[in-house]
Amino acid sequence: NAGVTQTPKFQVLKTGQSMTLQCAQDMNHEYMSWYRQDPGMGLRLIHYSVGAGITDQGEVPNGYNVSRSTTEDFPLRLLSAAPSQTSVYFCASSLYGGTYQETQYFGPGTRLLVL
Amino acid sequence: KNEVEQSPQNLTAQEGEFITINCSYSVGISALHWLQQHPGGGIVSLFMLSSGKKKHGRLIATINIQEKHSSLHITASHPRDSAVYICAVKSEGTGNQFYFGTGTSLTVIP
Numbered sequence: 001n002a003g004v005t006q007t008p009k010f011q012v013l014k015t016g017q018s019m020t021l022q023c024a025q026d027m028n029h030e031y032m033s034w035y036r037q038d039p040g041m042g043l044r045l046i047h048y049s050v051g052a053g054i055t056d057q058g059e060v061p062n063g064y065n066v067s068r069s070t071t072e073d074f075p076l077r078l079l080s081a082a083p084s085q086t087s088v089y090f091c092a093s094s095l096y097g098g099t100y101q102e103t104q105y106f107g108p109g110t111r112l113l114v115l
Numbered sequence: 116k117n118e119v120e121q122s123p124q125n126l127t128a129q130e131g132e133f134i135t136i137n138c139s140y141s142v143g144i145s146a147l148h149w150l151q152q153h154p155g156g157g158i159v160s161l162f163m164l165s166s167g168k169k170k171h172g173r174l175i176a177t178i179n180i181q182e183k184h185s186s187l188h189i190t191a192s193h194p195r196d197s198a199v200y201i202c203a204v205k206s207e208g209t210g211n212q213f214y215f216g217t218g219t220s221l222t223v224i225p
Contacts, residue, residue: 033213035215040217042119042203042214043203045213048211050211058212088156090158097211101146103160104148104213106150106157108157111156
């Protein structure tokens with residue numbers, strides 16, 4: 001199993017550009033999520049999904065869109081990048097999410113710089 | 116206001132020392148996680164616990180639900196333990212919201 005994979009590893013954007021951060025998992029996990037990590041702050045939840053076709057907002061969803069057309073893939077879209085979106089983005093997955101006590105598996109992260 | 120507070124923020128230890136990292140939280144939880152983030156950035160789950168104590172090798176995690184407090188202990192610390200250790204709690208209710216501490220940066224000197 002490859003686990004959770006993310007592409008790209010690093011990206012530089014200009015303000016106003018759009019891009020999609022890719023996330024995929026091969027563990028047949030129902031729950032997938034996107035976090036951003038900023039200096040001096042804990043990881044913050046952007047969006048999450050409890051299964052194909054089901055997504056919901058996390059703590060900091062503004063400026064980001066998601067969709068979940070398959071169990072394996074959970075892309076994060078920046079429609080019009082802003083410097084405030086400069087961050088490290090992590091995708092994570094777990095078997096069911098919700099109140100189940102289960103391990104979360106993290107991708108390697110994507111470093112995004114918006115100029 | 117942070118739902119999860121960790122202490123200390125930074126910690127330097129000599130190889131072989133016993134290390135304790137603390138985590139306090141203010142929300143009702145269904146589980147608490149300890150994560151390790153290496154200098155390369157990758158995040159690995161170390162422990163998930165909702166009561167009592169768990170042990171993996173030299174790592175021990177404890178939780179006191181009544182006091183809303185957890186500790187991560189590392190015995191016989193080694194330079195390869197150098198990393199950022201992150202406490203995360205899974206909220207009650209839907210349980211889909213995680214709250215993360217800002218991490219404790221540990222450096223173990225040979």
